Amino acid sequence: MNASVEVEKPERRRLTKPGRKTRERIIEAAADLMFHHGVGGTSIPDVQAAAAVSASQIYHYFGDKRGLVLAVVDFQTDTKLDQQRPLLDNLDSIDALRAWCDTAADRQDAMGCVGGCEIGSLASELAETDPSARTDLAVSFDRWELPIRSGLARMQARGELSERADVAALATALLAAIQGGMLLSQVRRSTTAYRHAVSAVIDHIESYVIA
Amino acid sequence: MNASVEVEKPERRRLTKPGRKTRERIIEAAADLMFHHGVGGTSIPDVQAAAAVSASQIYHYFGDKRGLVLAVVDFQTDTKLDQQRPLLDNLDSIDALRAWCDTAADRQDAMGCVGGCEIGSLASELAETDPSARTDLAVSFDRWELPIRSGLARMQARGELSERADVAALATALLAAIQGGMLLSQVRRSTTAYRHAVSAVIDHIESYVIA
DNA sequence: CCAGATCTGGAATGGCAATTCCAATCTTGC
DNA sequence: GCAAGATTGGAATTGCCATTCCAGATCTGG
Numbered sequence: 001m002n003a004s005v006e007v008e009k010p011e012r013r014r015l016t017k018p019g020r021k022t023r024e025r026i027i028e029a030a031a032d033l034m035f036h037h038g039v040g041g042t043s044i045p046d047v048q049a050a051a052a053v054s055a056s057q058i059y060h061y062f063g064d065k066r067g068l069v070l071a072v073v074d075f076q077t078d079t080k081l082d083q084q085r086p087l088l089d090n091l092d093s094i095d096a097l098r099a100w101c102d103t104a105a106d107r108q109d110a111m112g113c114v115g116g117c118e119i120g121s122l123a124s125e126l127a128e129t130d131p132s133a134r135t136d137l138a139v140s141f142d143r144w145e146l147p148i149r150s151g152l153a154r155m156q157a158r159g160e161l162s163e164r165a166d167v168a169a170l171a172t173a174l175l176a177a178i179q180g181g182m183l184l185s186q187v188r189r190s191t192t193a194y195r196h197a198v199s200a201v202i203d204h205i206e207s208y209v210i211a
Numbered sequence: 212m213n214a215s216v217e218v219e220k221p222e223r224r225r226l227t228k229p230g231r232k233t234r235e236r237i238i239e240a241a242a243d244l245m246f247h248h249g250v251g252g253t254s255i256p257d258v259q260a261a262a263a264v265s266a267s268q269i270y271h272y273f274g275d276k277r278g279l280v281l282a283v284v285d286f287q288t289d290t291k292l293d294q295q296r297p298l299l300d301n302l303d304s305i306d307a308l309r310a311w312c313d314t315a316a317d318r319q320d321a322m323g324c325v326g327g328c329e330i331g332s333l334a335s336e337l338a339e340t341d342p343s344a345r346t347d348l349a350v351s352f353d354r355w356e357l358p359i360r361s362g363l364a365r366m367q368a369r370g371e372l373s374e375r376a377d378v379a380a381l382a383t384a385l386l387a388a389i390q391g392g393m394l395l396s397q398v399r400r401s402t403t404a405y406r407h408a409v410s411a412v413i414d415h416i417e418s419y420v421i422a
Numbered sequence: 423c424c425a426g427a428t429c430t431g432g433a434a435t436g437g438c439a440a441t442t443c444c445a446a447t448c449t450t451g452c
Numbered sequence: 453g454c455a456a457g458a459t460t461g462g463a464a465t466t467g468c469c470a471t472t473c474c475a476g477a478t479c480t481g482g
Contacts, residue, residue: 016458017449043440045439128397134398173388173408177384180386181391187334204415227428265430268430
C-alpha cells in the first residue's frame with residue numbers, strides 16, 4: 001500500500017535547494033499572470049519574463065504548459081485555503097459564517113472586484129479544456145467545501161442546528177453562492193451581488209438554528 | 212421610442228439576404244465552438260471550417276476576432292433567454308421558480324454536465340480580457356435577472372410575499388446560485404451541486420411567503 | 423437589366439507561441 | 453574534492469494564428 005505512495009512523487013527528492021526556489025518562483029509568477037490574464041492569455045514567454053527564468057527552466061520543472069497549469073491549480077488551492085485560515089476551520093456558528101464571507105467581500109472590494117475567484121476562474125476556463133485540471137479542481141472544491149460542512153456538522157452535533165438540516169447540501173449551496181456571487185461581482189465590478197448571494201444562503205442556514 | 216431602435220444598428224440595412232444568412236451561420240458555429248472549447252480555444256480557422264466560410268467572410272462581417280466574440284455574447288444571451296421562455300416570464304410563484312430551475316438541471320444532466328452555463332463561461336473567460344465584452348455580459352446578466360425580480364415583485368404586489376423581502380437582492384441571490392451551482396456541477400460532472408444551490412435559495416425565498 | 427455595392431475564395435504575410443537542443447555551470451552526496 | 457546529476461542560458465525550429473489583400477462572383481435597387 002505504501003508502494004503506491006512512493007511512486008506518486010519519486011522525483012521530488014531530485015530537486016536541489018535552488019531548484020526548489022526557482023520552481024516556486026515560476027509557479028508564483030504563472031499564478032499571478034494566469035489570475036489576471038487567464039490561462040489562455042498567459043504565454044510561456046510571459047512567465048519567463050515575470051519570473052526571470054529561461055524557457056528551459058520552465059520545461060525542466062514542469063514538462064509542458066499543461067504541467068505548469070496543474071501546478072498553478074494546486075498552488076492557488078493551497079494559497080486560497082491557507083489565507084482563509086483560521087476562519088475557515090471554525091465555521092461553526094452563524095456569526096463565524098458571516099464574518100468569513102464578509103472578509104472575502106472586503107478583500108474583493110479592496111481590489112476593485114478585478115479577477116473574481118482564483119479557483120473559480122481556473123475552473124471555468126479549464127473544465128472543458130484539460131481533463132486532469134478538471135479533476136484537480138474538483139478536488140480543490142471538495143477541500144474548500146469540507147471545512148464548511150464540518151463546521152455545520154459540529155453545530156448540528158452540538159444541537160444548535162436542526163436534525164432536519166442537510167449540512168452537506170447547505171455547505172454545497174454556500175460554496176455555490178460564493179462562486180456565483182464572485183462571478184457576478186467580477187462582471188459588475190461591485191460586491192453587491194456577492195453579498196446578497198451569501199447573505200441569502202446564510203439566512204437560510206440560520207433558519208435551521210435551534211433557538 | 213422606436214428612434215433608438217433604428218439608431219442601434221444602422222448598418223444592418225447594408226446586409227444583403229445571403230449576407231445575413233452567412234453572418235448568422237458564422238455566429239452559430241462560433242458560439243458552439245466557443246461553448247465547447249472556450250474563446251481562447253477557438254481559432255478563426257476553426258470557425259471557418261465549422262461554418263464553411265472563408266477567412267475574408269469572417270473579417271468582412273465582424274472586423275476582427277473581438278467583434279466576433281461580442282456577437283457571440285449577444286447571440287448566446289438572446290438564445291439562452293429565449294429558450295427559457297415562457298417559464299422565465301412567469302416566475303411569480305414558488306412552484307414556478309422550482310420548475311424553471313429543474314428544467315435547467317434536467318437539461319444539464321441530459322448533456323452530461325459538459326460546458327456549464329453558456330453565459331457564465333463567457334463571463335469568466337472574458338471579464339478581465341475584453342472590457343467591452345465584460346460590460347456586454349453585465350447587461351446580459353441584468354437581462355436575465357430582471358424577469359426573476361419582476362416575478363418576485365409581482366408576488367409581493369399581490370401580497371403573497373412579505374413586504375420585508377428584498378426582491379432585488381433575492382433575484383440576484385438566485386442568479387448567483389444558478390451560476391455557482393452550474394460551475395460546481397460542470398467541474399464535478401453532476402447536477403447535485405446545482406440542485407442544492409438553487410434549492411437553498413428558493414427555500415429561503417419561500418420563507419417570505421405569506422401563508 | 424445594370425451599375426454600384428456586397429460578398430466570397432484563397433493565398434500571402436508577419437508574428438508569436440510552444441517546445442527542443444545542447445553546451446556550460448552549479449550542487450550535492452560520498 | 454569529485455563525479456554524477458541538477459540547473460541554466462539562449463538560440464533554433466516548427467507550426468499555427470490573426471489579419472490583410474485583391475480579384476472575381478453575386479446581389480439589389482431603380
